[in-house]
Amino acid sequence: MTALSAEQVRQTPAYTFTEAAHYLHLPVTTLRAWCTGQDYRTEAGTKRYLRVIRLDGTGREGLSFLNLVEAHVLSGLRRVHHIPLPKLRRALDWVSKRLKLSRPLAEARFATDGVNLYVEQIAQLIDVDKSGQLAMRDTIEAYLRRVERDPLGVPVKLYPFTRKEPSRGPERTVVIDPAIAFGRPVLAGTRVRTAILADRFKAGDALQELADDYRTTPQAIEEALRCELDRREAA
Numbered sequence: 001m002t003a004l005s006a007e008q009v010r011q012t013p014a015y016t017f018t019e020a021a022h023y024l025h026l027p028v029t030t031l032r033a034w035c036t037g038q039d040y041r042t043e044a045g046t047k048r049y050l051r052v053i054r055l056d057g058t059g060r061e062g063l064s065f066l067n068l069v070e071a072h073v074l075s076g077l078r079r080v081h082h083i084p085l086p087k088l089r090r091a092l093d094w095v096s097k098r099l100k101l102s103r104p105l106a107e108a109r110f111a112t113d114g115v116n117l118y119v120e121q122i123a124q125l126i127d128v129d130k131s132g133q134l135a136m137r138d139t140i141e142a143y144l145r146r147v148e149r150d151p152l153g154v155p156v157k158l159y160p161f162t163r164k165e166p167s168r169g170p171e172r173t174v175v176i177d178p179a180i181a182f183g184r185p186v187l188a189g190t191r192v193r194t195a196i197l198a199d200r201f202k203a204g205d206a207l208q209e210l211a212d213d214y215r216t217t218p219q220a221i222e223e224a225l226r227c228e229l230d231r232r233e234a235a
Helices: 006-010 017-024 028-036 065-079 085-099 108-126 130-144 194-202 207-213 218-225 229-234
Strands: 038-042 045-049 147-149 155-158
Touching (some): 006 065, 006 155, 017 065, 028 065, 065 085, 085 108, 108 147
16 A cells, blocks of 8 residues: 655545534534535525635545645634635635735745735725734734744644634644644644543543653643543533
């Protein structure tokens, strides 16, 4: 059996919508609409939002790692002004054509030139003032800093926020790396899956005990547990 290249691994569907939505603190229906489109009703009849993210597989297969990164960045774009999906898509299409990007939400040039172009374009579409533009740019950059790239600018790791309200701080407790643990979240700096930490915690191990075992802090363990316990309780 031929081993997949690193590029193929990043583009192989590996996350269900439920799983990805939990990691990104998004409603499943929202994530699905971003990736597959969504019908909605008006007085004139049924219309459809077109997708913003192009899945690397089928809707049944879920998201690839690169799709996960795209959804992570897109959630940052939507967070400040709850920009309507059609306007958001138009702005991204404009940036994509301007910079000749096939995947603007994942490519490195969006993290530099693209952010300013995007903010300028969306500001025109929804009439955002200067302070709003600054807030939008700050939020997008906070999300982009959570994506680690290789020398070519390709996303190779994602450090998801562990809380619903994203922090602009530098802490990176959990990492999703398609080359480790089949792309499941692990405690940063280790290969220990957050699922294993959750199992041990539910079995009665204390935070300090887990921290001692994995040479980290109780606070880091607590943040890592958020990647699993909330999802299991909601399932």
